[in-house]
Amino acid sequence: MKAEEYQERKVEVLGWPVNLTSYRLGEVFHCKADNVSPGAALARTTGATREEAEKKALERAEQLLGRTHVRVV
Amino acid sequence: MANYSHPETLVSTDWVAQHASDPKTRIVEVDVDTKAYDEGHVPGALGWAWNSQLCDTVRRDILPKAQFEELMASSGISNDTAVVIYGDNNNWFAAWALWQMKMYGHKDVRLMNGGRKKWLAEGRELSKDVPKPSRANYKATGPDNTLRAFLPEVQAALSARNQGMVDVRSPQEFTGEILAPPGLPETCQRGGHIPGARNIPWGKACNDDGTFKSADELRSLYGAEGIDGSKPVIAYCRIGERSSHTWFVLKYLLGYDNVTNYDGSWTEWGNLVGAPVEKGAVASAKA
Numbered sequence: 001m002k003a004e005e006y007q008e009r010k011v012e013v014l015g016w017p018v019n020l021t022s023y024r025l026g027e028v029f030h031c032k033a034d035n036v037s038p039g040a041a042l043a044r045t046t047g048a049t050r051e052e053a054e055k056k057a058l059e060r061a062e063q064l065l066g067r068t069h070v071r072v073v
Numbered sequence: 074m075a076n077y078s079h080p081e082t083l084v085s086t087d088w089v090a091q092h093a094s095d096p097k098t099r100i101v102e103v104d105v106d107t108k109a110y111d112e113g114h115v116p117g118a119l120g121w122a123w124n125s126q127l128c129d130t131v132r133r134d135i136l137p138k139a140q141f142e143e144l145m146a147s148s149g150i151s152n153d154t155a156v157v158i159y160g161d162n163n164n165w166f167a168a169w170a171l172w173q174m175k176m177y178g179h180k181d182v183r184l185m186n187g188g189r190k191k192w193l194a195e196g197r198e199l200s201k202d203v204p205k206p207s208r209a210n211y212k213a214t215g216p217d218n219t220l221r222a223f224l225p226e227v228q229a230a231l232s233a234r235n236q237g238m239v240d241v242r243s244p245q246e247f248t249g250e251i252l253a254p255p256g257l258p259e260t261c262q263r264g265g266h267i268p269g270a271r272n273i274p275w276g277k278a279c280n281d282d283g284t285f286k287s288a289d290e291l292r293s294l295y296g297a298e299g300i301d302g303s304k305p306v307i308a309y310c311r312i313g314e315r316s317s318h319t320w321f322v323l324k325y326l327l328g329y330d331n332v333t334n335y336d337g338s339w340t341e342w343g344n345l346v347g348a349p350v351e352k353g354a355v356a357s358a359k360a
Contacts, residue, residue, distance in 0.1 A: 001113055001200070003193040016255045023193060025113055032106070034162070040254040041106040041162065064256035071264060073249045073352045 001025055005050070010036060013058060014065045018042070020057060022050050033057040035065070076288040078328025082171075082321075083186050083285070084157055086195055092157075093117045099154050099206070102189065103127065103170045104161040105314070113199030115159070115192060119148050119206070123166040123314070127173060135216070135336070141177050142211045149206025152179070159185035159192070163276070163283045168318040172334055176221065178214030184321065187283040194282065220320075222307045222333035224341060230307060231267060231349070237299060237306040238270040241319045242339065246311070247272040249352040252343070253311060260311065261343030265350040267309070271298040272355070275315040278322045291327055302329035309335040309342075 003023040011018050017036040022029060031053035033043040043060035047053035077083065084092075093100050093115055100118040102110045110120030121127055126144055127136055136144065150156060156179065160167035164184050174182045185192070193199075222230075230236040245251045249264030266272070277294055280286055286294070292301075300306055306323055308316040313336025320334040342348055 002196045002198060003113075004196060006194050006196065008194075021190070025199070030112060032161075035255045040257055042256045044106055044108060044112075061256065068251060068253075068255045069259070070245075070250050071252075073264070 003030075005029075007050070011058070013061050016065050016068070018058075018061050018065075020054055022053055024050075029053040031057040033061040035061075075285070077285075077326040078288070079325040081181075082183050082325040084183050085186055086191050086197060089115060089157060089159070089185050089192075090197060095155075097154055099148065099150050099156050100185075101148070101156060101158045101170070102160055103158055103166045104189065105165055106161055109161050109189065111201070113201055114189075116198055116200040116202070117204055118159075118200075119204055121148075121170060123169060127166070127170055133337075135173050135176065135221075138177065138213050138216065141173065142213050145179075145211035145213070146209050147206075149209050150179075151209040151211060153181070154209070155181040155183070157183050157185055159188045161189045163190065163279045163318070164188040165275075165314050165318055168321045169314040172220065172317040172320060176216040176218070178217065186285060190283040219331075220324075220333060222309075222335040222337075224337055224345075226333070227267065227307060227309075227335050227337075227342070230305075231269065234269060235304065237304055238267055239295075239298075239300055239306060239308045239316075239319060239323075240266045240270040240272050240339075241275040241308055241310045241315050242266075242272070243274055244272060244354070246339070248354055249350075260340045263343045263350055265343070265352040266339075267342055268349050268351040270309075270351075270355075271300065273298055273300070273319070275310070275318045278319065285322065285326060288326060291322060295323065295327070300329075302327065305331035305333070307333050307335050309338040311339045312336070313338045 006023040022031040045056035158167040252259040310316040
């Protein structure tokens with residue numbers, strides 16, 4: 001088994017940069033969303049297609065990022 | 074390898090592909106996301122969970138010595154085994170594991186340059202099989218607390234202003250705009266940074282493919298903020314894993330002798346009653 005069709009792309013979610021990494025393992029597409037600068041994992045999802053896996057990851061990322069409270073300093 | 078001071082602490086994905094089944098070598102995956110290993114890993118690699126196997130699960134601390142010895146023995150690791158650790162997020166918790174292994178005196182422990190990301194991107198073989206190694210004998214030394222900074226040492230360094238302090242979190246965590254990486258739970262009462270700290274986010278030490286930048290690039294990166302090995306350095310982040318990555322860079326890739334990881338980090342400092350906190354950005358060390 002190998003990761004095939006490996007791809008990384010950056011998107012913005014609620015103003016935060018998000019890195020989407022996706023690839024196929026066998027018949028299943030896997031996607032990981034992380035917040036680019038600190039690099040912490042936000043979501044790990046699977047789907048029958050890349051689009052489905054990415055959509056799930058982005059939905060979860062949006063839920064989590066929506067909880068981030070930005071303060072004025 | 075890229076003129077590093079201790080190139081023996083780093084191996085390439087090619088090296089791992091060729092040596093993963095060597096009897097005196099053990100490959101271990103340590104991820105932030107502990108489900109990543111189950112998805113597929115380097116054939117023959119063990120998986121250690123940072124949040125249950127690499128820390129004291131009762132009090133906040135590194136793995137107690139007896140439990141560390143048990144983890145090594147049950148992983149088939151002897152004192153003379155070459156251990157290669159890799160993981161996601163460009164080896165965050167792989168570096169954390171390496172830091173603990175160094176504290177307990179393991180001589181030959183290395184990181185796989187580029188970590189899990191590079192292995193996947195290169196389309197290398199993955200396995201879901203979990204190895205069952207024969208039990209080994211293991212005797213730890215230490216812990217070597219010269220590799221670790223505790224709160225009193227950080228407070229003393231702050232008072233004396235005689236050490237470099239590197240905050241490796243993101244700029245917005247450093248300024249105090251956010252209290253944790255975006256999307257993660259806030260684990261402190263106050264935002265900001267330890268007064269006098271320089272903000273050099275951990276990720277700046279890495280190339281896009283997850284590998285470490287060259288020694289010249291790293292020397293320039295840290296030197297621009299006054300971190301040049303001429304005085305002791307304390308690295309910190311939120312809980313100590315990102316800073317163990319920077320600790321590895323400063324100690325083994327650049328060869329700075331006196332570098333400690335303050336694993337109490339902002340989760341400790343940002344909750345302390347009366348601790349001095351600086352907010353906002355700071356001027357460049359060059360200014």
